[in-house]
Amino acid sequence: MDDERGDPTVGELSEGRVLRSILERLGGSNALVGPGDDAAVIAAADGRVVATVDTLVHGPDFRLAWSSAYDLGYKAAAVNLADVAAMGATPTALLVALAMPDETRLSFVTGIADGLRAACRDLAPGCRVEGGDLTVSDTLTIAVTALGALAGRTPVLRSGARVGDVVAVAGDLGRAGRGLRTLFTRFTDAAGAPIPVDERLLEPDERADLAAQLRPSPPVWLGPDAADAGATAMMDVSDGLVLDASRLAAASGVTLALESALLGADPASALAGGEDHALLATFPARRPLPEGFARVGVVQARGAEGVLVDGRPYEGRGGWDPYLDWDARTG
Amino acid sequence: MDDERGDPTVGELSEGRVLRSILERLGGSNALVGPGDDAAVIAAADGRVVATVDTLVHGPDFRLAWSSAYDLGYKAAAVNLADVAAMGATPTALLVALAMPDETRLSFVTGIADGLRAACRDLAPGCRVEGGDLTVSDTLTIAVTALGALAGRTPVLRSGARVGDVVAVAGDLGRAGRGLRTLFTRFTDAAGAPIPVDERLLEPDERADLAAQLRPSPPVWLGPDAADAGATAMMDVSDGLVLDASRLAAASGVTLALESALLGADPASALAGGEDHALLATFPARRPLPEGFARVGVVQARGAEGVLVDGRPYEGRGGWDPYLDWDARTG
Structure with a gap:
């Protein structure tokens, strides 16, 4: 049995078990009410909350040959943290809706959790995953909602640029x-299909480009x-x-x-x-x-x-x- | 061309065009900053925001033979509004991450929008869709984030029940x-595949059951x-x-x-x-x-x-x- 290798698929486990494995990797809650209830409760001290959602879908948005689970978690968090920042706000919480095939390995799921946590640590300390949802899907999909605090600031919109600025x-x-x-030109096979990245083949600058992408x-x-x-x-x-x-x-x-x-x-x-x-x-x-x-x-x-x-x-x-x-x- | 029938697929349209069609159906914003910027800004008058996410995935969560687009929008909103309510809060905003195949008809997308709007109108007046995300996916997926206001109330958790209550x-x-x-027993073919619902075949009470499901x-x-x-x-x-x-x-x-x-x-x-x-x-x-x-x-x-x-x-x-x-x- 696959299970005996110690890395079962999510289809072999209960939702509660998968959830526990994820929560163990997320580093705890900073919210008024964190994961585990019907909803989280997040502080919004100045009476406003910034909110945005962005989704990574297997296929259009990433290929599993190129992105590790950690990469996916990191990127799914980072792109949403950037949207909060673009309003002039500081991220306070993420909610993560994770839809994945039954045959997804538990280690893959915890890898996503590790990436989410690392992105928060690196880019928005204090922000944590405070809620989420697990579902089965034929298509691996990560929808992240990011919330943020303006701390009294006026939100910075797209519409305020003035002549002379x-x-x-x-x-x-x-x-x-x-x-x-680089991925498309160096890490595809003769038929154009993605193949795993071998970073040893890359110059330092190419590695930095790849990191920026992944x-x-x-x-x-x-x-x-x-x-x-x-x-x-x-x-x-x-x-x-x-x-x-x-x-x-x-x-x-x-x-x-x-x-x-x-x-x-x-x-x-x-x-x-x-x-x-x-x-x-x-x-x-x-x-x-x-x-x-x-x-x-x-x-x-x-x-x-x-x-x-x-x-x-x-x-x-x-x-x-x-x-x-x-x-x-x-x- | 399909386009000439006046109901193009989303793959034939720009993201901006699809988004405009959705926004036209949503009845406007009640937020401090509504759809169209990097993030929405939602009032959270008492300094806290309730936040939850729940996802409907084609297959595990719904069949297109049984659920209309309107049904899907309605249900995706309703299940999240209920989670906000279960904390003792009033829903204030939804964010909707919609991932759908390129061949999805625009009328299907606007049907989802109509259902989202109707659920807010019926169940949580004042709550609107204030943001979202459109992506392409092989699997139709609707992830809804609901935000809510406690208006000074203590959130009601699962953990507070006391002996004698x-x-x-x-x-x-x-x-x-x-x-x-009813769907599985009355609206499947000989092979067990879903077939469209004919409500004329149902008693009033069965119709009410079906409505509660859909x-x-x-x-x-x-x-x-x-x-x-x-x-x-x-x-x-x-x-x-x-x-x-x-x-x-x-x-x-x-x-x-x-x-x-x-x-x-x-x-x-x-x-x-x-x-x-x-x-x-x-x-x-x-x-x-x-x-x-x-x-x-x-x-x-x-x-x-x-x-x-x-x-x-x-x-x-x-x-x-x-x-x-x-x-x-x-x-």
Whole structure:
């Protein structure tokens, strides 16, 4: 029996047993009421709570040949923590809805829990998994809800950018997209199917790209700093800088004029990459940028284009295609 | 082209277009910051927020031959609203993570939105869908996060039942389980595959059972009433009265002694059914029960069994099996 190896499938265990194994890995609760009741109760000291949900689905969002369970837990937490940060808030709690096939190994589930916990520890200390839901599904799916506290701050929306503001970014741009390209070009077989990553084949910089793709580290702690520094608009860069900048521009009724020379050594990846989970924000020009943010452009009056790069419309491909080469049989 | 029929698939549309169609059906926001930014901001006036998540997955949790899109939206909301109510709180907001196959029709998605909105209207006026996430998946999955406000109340946990308390229930017990049996016995083909429901074949009471299964109407508004009436423990009955009562009993370190004569005309279904989403609560014996709750037993000192029925251990099957006959090809 598989069970005798000490790593049963979830289908061989009760829901309660799987849940206990997860809870043991999560490092305890920081909530008023933590896991185990019908709902959690989370402090929201200033009378408001920031709330967001984002889902990772096997296939479109990850391949098991490339992502470990730990990676998945880490990424599922990180992308949501970044959304809370992008409002100017500090994450306070996660709720995790985990739907997985019956044949999923218990060690895989505890690996996800380890990744969730590590992302909270690294990116948002004090934030814990305070609730969740386990279900059976043919498709491994991790839906994470993140809650956050504004601590009296005004939430920073996408719609507040003003002409003359500085456009700035905190966090890496382009790395995660390059990491995805590395996976598709270096770790697929002749038929295009994903094969396991051998990090020994990679240069240090490629390894960093891969880490940014598989275990993103958004600068969550800089979200509140940006709010305190007077950010007029902010958002998480998840679909590529140009595409997300065009969304912020549309919400604010302005044009963001970006300068490629300010986008590092690989501006093409920075502009069109995806899954960066960097923070894109606009700040009043008269004040110094908060530490961690770097200027990438300026806010102009709304023109025909929402985004200009070096004064011209952007002609490259904006964002990346998560469906690229996805094959349900080999993912 | 399918598109010309006016009901495109989501794979033919942009995410933004699908999102707009959903938002048009949701009836607007009641939040401080509603849908459209990186996260929502929800009022939590007393400095706390109740939060829970529950997921419906195609296959284990529903069959498309039996549930309409509207049904799915309604149920996904209702089961989460009940969890908020079971803490003694009033629901304030939903976040909805919707993962669906590319070939899903737009009309199906807007049907889900209509069901979500209707459940909020019927069960928790003031609560709206304030955020969410759309992803592609091979498996239709609806993960709903519900937030709620305690308005100064102490949250009612599972662990507070005391010896001598009255055990009471608000809401239907047994109907949803009978509705599921009706589906399996009357609306399957010779091979056991689900076939569409023809309500004309049903008696009024069977129709009510079916409605309880497909579009549950938990008494969400009675959760805060129970808290105000001094409920010592409370939970949502989702897996059958005996099984859930045994959980409350274990959390409280007591035994719940139920009386089958108090469980209506079909005590067997009331005891072993599932998906009732009734509220099970314990109240001090000296005070009148709040309106809407009916006495079903008494809290005793912890014995060998967590639950007794008419003074004896319960011997029937507890809860129901969502995997019964599930077949991925025909669901």
